[in-house]
Amino acid sequence: MLGEGGTALAKLNVAIRQFQADQDRELDPRGLRQAIDSLEGTFAADIGRCQESGVHLADGSATVVNWVSRLCGMSATSVADRLCVGRELGSLPRIAEALRTGEISYQSTSLLCHLREQLGEKRDLFDEDEMLGYARTHSVASLRYLCRFARHVADPDGFFNEAEADYSRRRLDISQIGDGMFAIDGILDPESGAALRTALESLAKRLGPDDERSHKQRMADSLGELVHHAMDEGKLPQRNGVKPHLNVTTTLEGLKNETGAPAADLELSLPISTRTLERIACDSTISRVLLADSMVIDVGRATRVVSAPTRRALRARDHGCRWPGCDRQVNWSTPHHIVAWSRGGPTKLPNLVLLCYFHHRLVHEGGWQVVQVGREFRFVPPDRVVFRRARAPGLRWAA
Ligand SMILES: [Zn+2]
Ligand SMILES: [Zn+2]
Known part of the structure; x- marks a missing residue:
């Protein structure tokens, strides 16, 4: 249990419990975050010492990352981050002191430590006082940008290699979920991601005063609109000799919205509502297919509804x-x-x-x-x- 025994950590835990139990304490999120971040620095230094002592090997773990991850319930990425901070702070006394006293946050410290580690043999180019000055005056987001910038200036080849390694992580999954909707999940390279966002945002503006869609709904509609536009323009490459398009299959009764008519199919699998069918039919190319006992006996010429x-x-x-x-x-x-x-x-x-x-x-x-x-x-x-x-x-x- 936390707070038992007479160790320094036990005394700290007693103080934390007293702090948490104090109902009248003043709300001070900044001060509380500074205290937590200061302790994160201590944690980073301590697990670095654990690594040096090899205690993880004695406990049956091949790496200190695995050992701390299992022991503390942390992800491997989080443990690796603390190890990097612990290693680098040993050589950055003024940044370590600024973290300890709450002058800069843990996140800012971590960015500086990762930058210095990435510089490898060129780490002498890292100017501790200059970077500490940036950490004091910049937000985490702009410090992250500055660190990337500094990395590029100091080590353009390393920056390129890292960007190429990142590029290999790109992927896009489009999967259909139970109700027929599609879920999209992916990682895009910086250029494609920025291009996609710029294109979607240009289409995602509100369309008139009656447009009550949320921003996320407008972004989703923009993607659909962009894709329909690309298909309508007819400039996409052909597949199996035809331009990409959507196939809707229906009966004459379905098209006339007669009671009891079967639902139309999108791509021969998804039933669609009569209203959606009517919308698609407004501007489509129609082919008549004559069936007898489910056998196709005649296919008419495809004609565009609007000439x-x-x-x-x-x-x-x-x-x-x-x-x-x-x-x-x-x-x-x-x-x-x-x-x-x-x-x-x-x-x-x-x-x-x-x-x-x-x-x-x-x-x-x-x-x-x-x-x-x-x-x-x-x-x-x-x-x-x-x-x-x-x-x-x-x-x-x-x-
Ligand atoms: Zn409109
Ligand atoms: Zn219509």
Whole structure:
């Protein structure tokens, strides 16, 4: 148990328990962090001494990292960090003193120690007073940047080799989870990561005053929009002789939203809702496949729902998404049928309007209605549609 016996550590534990039990003590997070960080420095020095003494070998562990990790319930990375700090502080007395007295934090100390260790044979270039000055005046984030900068100046080859080693860690996992959603997890190199973030953030701005999506939702939508855009542009490399695209399979009854019709399939595996099917059908290429007893007996020619001349005329008329306040240009917008073509709406200019990916989805899945008034379009939110229906004749309960 902590605090038993008469050792120095036991006395420290008694003092800690008294401190924790004191309900009236003044709140001082900075002072408390300084005390914890000061002790982290002591811990780092102590496990360095353990390593020298070889106590881990006597205890059956090949390395001191394994031994401390098991003994103290720490990750190997954390133990390796403390060992580096312990080793380097032995040669950096003024930085060690600044950590002990709470002048600089443990995290800042760790950055300086790792920098000096990385410099290897060039460690003489490490100017203790100059780096201590930076640690006193800079945040941890900007000190990290400074250390990387200093590393590059002192040892460009080492910096390059380390960056290449980091580059080999890049990966991207895209896996489908139980409900059909996809989980993405990955590590990108600095250049690709910055490019992805810049591209997504340019698309993730709010689209008009009605846009209530969170920033994370907008970033996720941006990725989807970027990918759809790349596929729509038709410039991605072909696979098996065709441009990459999504396949949706449905029946005539499904397309007409008839009761009892089976759900449409995305990529022959995922059922999708009728509303999503209708959105995808708004601007798609359709092939008729005739089946008899599950055997394909005829495949019709693929035809684009919105013909090239109509598409050109629509683009010239709308110039981009027509949603109020939305700035998506024509190349980022898609034709929407005000009355769905599966329900008899013609694919002609008066029945079409350009919408961006997000607003097209808001109309179909979100239940908004597009109403044409003269040359203008009005967008009616779903609650107002319900309100209007509730006031329709014959519904006396809604009066
Ligand atoms: Zn549509
Ligand atoms: Zn829009």
